[in-house]
Amino acid sequence: MDRLCDEIIQIILNCLDDPTHFSLVSRRFYAITKDPYVRSSYFLARHGRTYALYYALARGKLLTEKVVDIMISSGAHLSRYLAQCAIHHYFRAQVHFIKTRWVRSVPLPVFTHFMMVAAKMYGDIPTGKGEDDGTIFGALLKTSRLPTESRGKWETIKEVVEKYKFIPFCAKDPMMAQFPLVLAVEPRLLPYARANGFIMDHKFRNFMFRKMFEKPAVQFDGRVGEVVNNVHKLTSLDPNMFVTRTVAAEVCMEAHLNDPGYTALKILDKEGALKFSLAAVVEELLKTFINTRSIAMSNMQPVLRKLHSDFPSEDPTVRVVMLSSVFFIDTSPLPAGLTARSTFSASLDEYVQNCKEKVQDLGLAPVTRKDLFDMLVNKFTPDKFVGIIEYGHDVLRMSASEIKELKQDVALACLEVGCKGKMLKKLVEADPPMRDVIATHVVQNLRLNLDDLPWSDDEEACQQFEAKLCRDFVICRRYRYPAATDDRRRAGAAEPDHPQQPGGNAPAPGHADQMDVDAANNAGPAPAVEDHALESDDDEIADDELDPEGGPEELGQIGQDTLTAMIRKDEISPVRRRRFYDMFATYADHMGKLTYPSDYLQVGRWIHNEFGPRHPVTAIFMLHAVVNENAHILQNSLYSDSNITSGRIPVTLKHFKMLARLGRPPNLALIDDIEAGIEFYFDEDDYLSVEDSNSAASSNNNSRARSRRVKVETDGTPRPPSSLPASPESSGSRGKGSRGRKRPRRTTTLVKSYAIPDSDDENIAGEERDVIESDFARKRRCETNLQQWIKHLSVLLKEEQRKYKEKRKREQAAAEPGAKLRVPKSEFFKSLATNLNRLRKADREKRQQLYGTDVPSEDYSEGEEDEYQYRTTRSKRYKVEHV
Template identity: 40%
Template sequence: MDRLADEVLQIIFNEIDNPSSFVVVCKRFYAFSRDPYVRAHYFLSRYGSVQALYWALGRGQLITEQVLDVLLSSGAHLSRYLVQVAVHHYFRSLCPFIKTQWVRTLSLSTFGHFLKQSSERFEAINTAKGEDDGAVFRNFIRDSRRHPDRRGLATDTIAEILEKGKFIPFCSKDPIMAQFPLALSIEPRLLPLAIANGFRMDSRYRDFVFRRIFVRTQEHGAEDVLLNVRELCRLDASMFVSRTVAAEVLMEAESNRAGYAALKTLDRDGGLRFSLASLVEDLVKSFIRFHSITTSSIEASLSYLWKDFPSQNPVAQLVMLLTIFISCPKATADTLHISLERLNLTPVSSEQIALVLLSPFVEQFSSILQYARVYCEIGDDMAFSSFLADVAVRCLEVSSKGNMLRSMCEDHPSLMDDIQFAAATKYRLTVEDLPTPEQRKECPAFAGKLCRDLYYFNLEVALATQEFDVAGLEGSPSRGDEMGIRPPCEGAISAESFLGDIGQETLSQVVSRDELLPQRKRPPWLSIRTDVSFRPPFLADLRPVGIWIRSQFGRRHIVTATFMNHAVVNDNHMILQHYLSGPLIVPVTLYHFKMLAHMGRAPNYQLFQAIKNGAGFFFSDSDYLKHPDIEVKRETPCTETMPSGTVKDSSSIEPPSSSSLTMSSAPPTRKRLHRSAAATVKSYAYAQSDSDDGTPTLGAMSDSGRGTRTVESNLQLWIKHLSALQKDEIKKFNEKKRHPEQSNLSGPKPRTVKSDFLRTLATGLRELRQLESSRKLLAHIPAVPDESSGSDDDEYLCPKRPSKRRKTFS
């Protein structure tokens, strides 16, 4: 360390937050730290030229007259506003945003030298309270909210304090720091003076400044907006109107016509870095996934924009169709056709009508179907029935369509057969259809087509079936996506993202919210956006499709079984809670665990809870689909259930002996049985009553033709087969761990870790084994001997063991 050059020590010194411990290491470091040049450049390198003097004045023990001279000569910015606040603070006047001692730590001679240097730079310094440059600037900002005729402060006054007083907020704690960009939006000609004082325009300021310019159009007009925008862009090359601000202006185009006209003029003259028509198209497309499309204000705003900027994009046209059909749920076909012709949306194809019905926000479909029969060439009954069946089957993939499907099936009962056929063929899940964890991109993103999350609507899949161009969806906002649609390339940085994301708030809403925020704690340009689209996406009486399927087809039906498989794969908590609650649950099968094991996904905890509550054991849904759905009574905690699938023919099995049934069902008595009765029992037998069909079943294992039989409860069967599945998965994991080169992964081999399925299964099996052990202990509680019993219990008394010690006789 003694051999380090002074330049290296300066770099190390500047990187330390508190160098007091560093300077006492040796005499050289201590002497080095006392150099005025070292101390001055410490503040300059850490806090910059604008705030260096403010932080230096707060370290009175380090600041001397020489340090102040080096700071001012090395480029530290000194403003008249800083001198005025320092004078107020030093002489005990109140400065609300300074809570520390600050300049009061300086010696009187050092502070006097600071005032002398300041007086040489500025001819006159007004130190009166309430008349400093900061108070003048705050009055200018306050007057800017008034009408131009009622403003008492001219722009020339602010230009004078910027030019002669070198005014700029000198620390981040000053509330003027949050209001300073507002002056640039009021008067863009102040920007060169602010830049000369050290102000640097940040991209966060840009949108804030342009919002203020466009929101003031009602008092100035489109010409003033164009003048201010062009002047700002001329003075600073980094200033431009972003897509974010332009979209906010477009959202209130009908009420803010001056700003809308200014945007169109800028677009026509090439003053925008994007096409206004493409922005309108992306803005319209963004509403395909938000519930705000159902509001009348959005319908009016989009219709106003569509008249000036129509588009041939299928997604944008679908949004406009939705606004018409949703806003007029009970209109006649002719009325709807007139509204569509006004927006130049005709002719409407049958596929467009199908996509309208597939929207998660459409529930009333009568007027839409009536329009389709009249104007979409599906007037005959056969074509209409085929169209309706196709829509009903495709609605199964949209989780929020339960109420709509129920109404459609009530009006057209033949749709039930179409739904059943589609569930049995098109949507059946097999292990071969599922990806493996080795497919690192496909496996995490895989989701079953049915029983998806309630807010998921895969628009890309719906449109890709008709070979529509959905590439334009990348420009729509992915932030706060209500329907769960993700852009195809999340990591790619496009030109649109550089120009700003688009939202659905109006310009007035953003500006009003910024004014209500506490400016000292959160600057306006860093405020959190809360679009009006972030409202509850569906109605309060929403019924998911999976719940309607359960109530319509019952718990033992192939359609319900198909939905159950998809709910398990998608880990849909809502559907699983409905399917696995109550006495009549949808059966859980070993096949559910095999599918999850194939994908490496963790089973939902409700599957294990259903097993604990007495769910019957089945290998797959084919084991219980052949049995009728019979209501059963809730079992007591001590009883178990046997799967009906394990018994091929109940008539071929001998009935259980009376002794075994007595032992399993009768409560323990205080009088013990004869010792010879224990010789006929190999294992404890439970009275079985299947939790799904209510038929008593027993195992077929016998003990050399005797009357009692060994019975495995449902819990024991679950533990047995899940343990076997766990062993198989552990074996595969060990093979993969021993031979990592056999995996299909490219690049460096990652560390082999256990899948979520294995970790969760181990926990679930441990709980199931603990439950089984507790039930066995409960069932084998030894009876308390009766002290008043007769001589029949004498044979149960253990004979006294003879003493091993040899007795000696005297």
């Protein structure tokens, strides 16, 4: 180091955050750091010309008169605003955004020299309260929504930026976030701000254009022209500044309230000043309503109708949205029953006529059967949907058989929409035979077997796989779908041209898929991808979304946020606290964007209540819920209010096998139920074969007379055959008689007496008898349900271990020699290994309670006759040669 030249040492100093310790290494290094040129170069190299003086004033012991002069002559930016804040802070005046000592560490002679330099540059500097340059721009922002003549004078604002070199001097300065708003109000200041060193970052883009299109507090003539001119000026001065689709959608959401901003946006679209088609933005915006609560909100109807009238679309999803906005509103006076007719109900007749007139006004007539089907299977269909059915009776002239067929198709489609339990309940109550149609359709078309799942080697397919029933529409999980299916899923169900009757082998009628995860992705821009000017410089802005048409421009995402709400959120959000960004939006702002109705009944719970816990339909829904990790359905299905085992849906080994194939962790509710002692079954056929499903169904509906069969008494623990079946399907080939054990016959031998011979003491005889009986109880082999579960889950865990080892060998063979490779375990593998230890511990504690604390730790679930024998190889013995 002693041989290095001074220039190299200076480069080393510039790379250090705190060069204090480095300067104390030797006298030579200390002498170099005392040089004023080295110190001024350090601040300029570390912080740039714009912020060099701010950070230099914070290191008062390093600052001298000569350092100040060298920095000014080398191009360090000194604005009158910086001098005003430094004078206020040095003499103990309030500078609210600076909490450190800052300039107070500067010696008085040096700070006096700094004030003289600033006075020589700018003359008399106002230092009174509220006279600094930042206050001038704050006042301009407060009056930005007023007419032009009520705002600050343009000459004064221009003089502050051009002559007095105004620029925010640190990241903590509130003007760092407010100055882009000033440029949005007065884009003519941008060239002067750039000359002072202000860099317009693309993260300020939406922040600025939102302020341009903001609704004025007082309407005045010329507002539309002002907005158009401001957009033209800003886009011409900086090519990185342009109106994004995000801002355009926010302006459209206030089309009925902010007429100047909406009109200016349409003028920009006609002039070709936008980098996208406004009609395409409106169409995509209207599509997002198909999956949000706002489709049924009355305050959204003026927006939808104005946008549709200005930009009509032939898209089928937009048609469903507009029809739903007509039929979903004002259903409170309608009767609740489905048997009501307009000839006997005045409110129902008025509803039908009003809907007919509104449909004609919107240009959506005539309404078809497919339109009624799409509206009925929508997640946000009101509880009183008798008006939609009556519209088919009265206007479409549908016969009774056609209405019945429509209801059946809707009921079958609603099975796959998780929140449509209330509608299914009403349809079945109005038409009891529909219950059997639903049961037949589910059993014949929606069974899920192990062969229906993707192979475990295809991790991407396993991650994207989702069963059709019992989807979790509240929590957004791992599932994602290709872009090609987005429109179909957002549009809802597509009714088949030739509906098939349930009970055949044909696929079910088109269902209202309307994936809730897709809705979460399309309902609005996620907070992480919104442009926000109040973020720290280190935060990454993920707004680099590509144009849907494949263009390279960052046009932004489309959501249902209003322009006013986003402006208020930008203004009140704390600086540099991105993770709390969503906390500063009102509850009403998010209510309309939720992807599930406010009052719903899950279809899985309705199935459990309607068909009972031990029914083929309930078993199929249970299997789908396990695969989809729907905790709401699982917890309700496994635990009854009375905590009675007979009221639970049994857990089977097939559930764990399917989770193992997909690599998903089992829900803790399954483990809790196993620990509680639920019976062991290989699959649903084990308990459905011994308990008649008809009797289970009739127990939930006493009004129906069904044939019953006497339940065969068994011990409740089905026994497997000589070997474990290769798949759940193969277990069904076993005979019904081989599933249970026969009741053991009573022995005819005399009971051996344990009394001590020739003993007159009855106490001694009783004590010896208790000890012998206790030893007999300990040696007796009795496999409990919990031990059966442990045994079979242990086999499943060993199979997962074998697969993991094979996978690791394959990846190590494909990797480069000597490379360290980390192969992750599946979530099922890790979860099962942890939960098995928990079950073994619970089993050991139960045996200790029964047989005492000195019970042997032998696992009673394994024995000589066990079909699962994993014998370990004997360890090799090496002979040790004696030296």
